Amino acid sequence: MRLYVTSVFVDDQAKALDFYTRTLGFRLKRDVPAGDARWLTVVPAEDPDGVELLLEPAGHPAVGPYRDALVADGIPATSFQVEDLDAECARLRGLGVAFTMAPMDAGPVRMAVFDDTCGNLIQLVEFPKAA
Template structure:
């Protein structure tokens, strides 16, 4: 069994698409109209056949509450792996990304957390 799709609630699909592609470097795989929203999936530029990330609208009150409560408690909505967290931290910071946690060693891992501008905190990790 494999994870083929995972979702991330976002406040604005178009803004999220721009941030996740232009700033983070993901590649758009699907962008299909679905009622008043779109089915938008992204993949890693390094593994375009890999797991897809769905930019899911948070119109549902339960989704909005979930997203708001995670941020209020400082809990990242998801985690992305990076080769060199210090290089990625520098690149993203220079692009205007706001971090809530600078790269921090945690046992065998180093993590950092940033605001995706779309209602989420995102953790990056280097093993």
């Protein structure tokens, strides 16, 4: 068994695809019709065969209260790793992305949290370089 996909619930799949590709820089991997929605995944440009991120419709009635509670407490839906957190945050801010948590040192990692405009908060993490 291995991990091949993880997911975030998104308000609008088309808008999410736009944000996750044009703003965050992921690449479209799969776009398959599934009922009135799509099986829509993106992957990092540098790791196209790696774990995919599924942009999952947020229509189920449990999703709203679940996400509202997480967002109210500032808790991210998922977390992405970057090489240079400060540079990435500056790049995203330049594109109009809003951060709920500016870059900060949190124990062994450095992290920040932004709003993905699709209903979620997303964490960015930079791990210390191996000595």
